[in-house]
Amino acid sequence: xxxxxxxxxxxxxxxxxxxxxxxxxxxxxxxxxxxxxxxxxxxxxxxxxxxxxxxxxxxxxxxxxxxxxxxxxxxxxxxxxxxxxxxxxxxxxxxxxxxxxxxxxxxxxxxxxxxxxxxxxxxxxxxxxxxxxxxxxxxxxxxxxxxxxxxxxxxxxxxxxxxxxxxxxxxxxxxxxxxxxxxxxxxxxxxxxxxxxxxxxxxxxxxxxxxxxxxxxxxxxxxxxxxxxxxxxxxxxxxxxxxxxxxxxxxxxxxxxxxxxxxxxxxxxxxxxxxxxxxxxxxxxxxxxxxxxxxxxxxxxxxxxxx
Numbered sequence: 001x002x003x004x005x006x007x008x009x010x011x012x013x014x015x016x017x018x019x020x021x022x023x024x025x026x027x028x029x030x031x032x033x034x035x036x037x038x039x040x041x042x043x044x045x046x047x048x049x050x051x052x053x054x055x056x057x058x059x060x061x062x063x064x065x066x067x068x069x070x071x072x073x074x075x076x077x078x079x080x081x082x083x084x085x086x087x088x089x090x091x092x093x094x095x096x097x098x099x100x101x102x103x104x105x106x107x108x109x110x111x112x113x114x115x116x117x118x119x120x121x122x123x124x125x126x127x128x129x130x131x132x133x134x135x136x137x138x139x140x141x142x143x144x145x146x147x148x149x150x151x152x153x154x155x156x157x158x159x160x161x162x163x164x165x166x167x168x169x170x171x172x173x174x175x176x177x178x179x180x181x182x183x184x185x186x187x188x189x190x191x192x193x194x195x196x197x198x199x200x201x202x203x204x205x206x207x208x209x210x211x212x213x214x215x216x217x218x219x220x221x222x223x224x225x226x227x228x229x230x231x232x233x234x235x236x237x238x239x240x241x242x243x244x245x246x247x248x249x250x251x252x253x254x255x256x257x258x259x260x261x262x263x264x265x266x267x268x269x270x271x272x273x274x275x276x277x278x279x280x281x282x283x284x285x286x287x288x289x290x291x292x293x294x295x296x297x298x299x300x301x302x303x304x305x306x307x
Contacts (some may be wrong), residue, residue: 186290187288208258241270248291
């Protein structure tokens with residue numbers, strides 16, 4: 001029962017490894033790696049179709065199944081260790097009596113009818129050959145020592161070969177064109193509170209909402225959202241993953257292109273926080289500042305033909 005549980009655990013681990021490998025190469029998370037994998041798969045299929053009739057498939061399948069069953073057998077290591085120990089015992093060295101006698105001393109000549117004296121036995125420790133486990137551990141340790149002696153030049157050569165192979169793949173496989181890049185903007189608008197220096201959040205909009213704004217003159221709110229994380233990228237575009245909303249701390253530059261000077265004013269915090277206020281008068285009600293973020297578009301959407 002224990003062997004069956006161990007076998008089931010090995011099968012589950014094997015299935016998980018296969019699933020991870022398949023997902024890595026076929027999920028197109030890395031488009032170039034997945035594309036290269038499918039090209040290799042097509043090449044293998046074509047090779048099998050061409051050379052398949054000349055390959056002894058029956059023998060390959062039979063041998064593969066036997067090798068698989070022998071490999072996953074839970075007692076294969078014990079059986080191999082037993083055979084190796086038996087072979088070591090057969091070839092082990094056992095000292096003879098002649099090796100135990102002092103060669104420098106000349107033995108006395110035996111007289112007739114008297115048996116020769118038997119030399120006393122010495123307590124010689126038994127020579128035990130190393131076990132299979134010790135040999136495996138020794139081999140692994142020597143292997144680690146060899147791997148640890150990799151020189152810096154070899155590491156540089158390996159890195160150079162890997163870099164060349166990656167460059168070859170990048171030049172060979174062109175998955176998609178370079179994406180289009182543009183910067184989108186949004187304005188954070190705040191309304192004056194009870195005191196002249198108190199402002200409360202109003203909304204985030206693509207309108208500056210100054211005194212020349214049509215919606216403001218008609219006493220209507222501009223289109224917008226209350227929080228900046230609710231702002232979405234334009235249609236068919238998406239925000240760059242490693243980008244975030246950034247405050248434009250140079251408001252005089254963008255104001256010169258978007259709004260007349262008579263409708264806005266700058267204060268001490270304009271250069272630090274990017275705020276632009278309404279023109280200086282008793283009716284100053286709003287202030288705004290500009291946020292920017294990078295957007296990407298990888299391909300143009302397909303055209304829709306109207307019948």
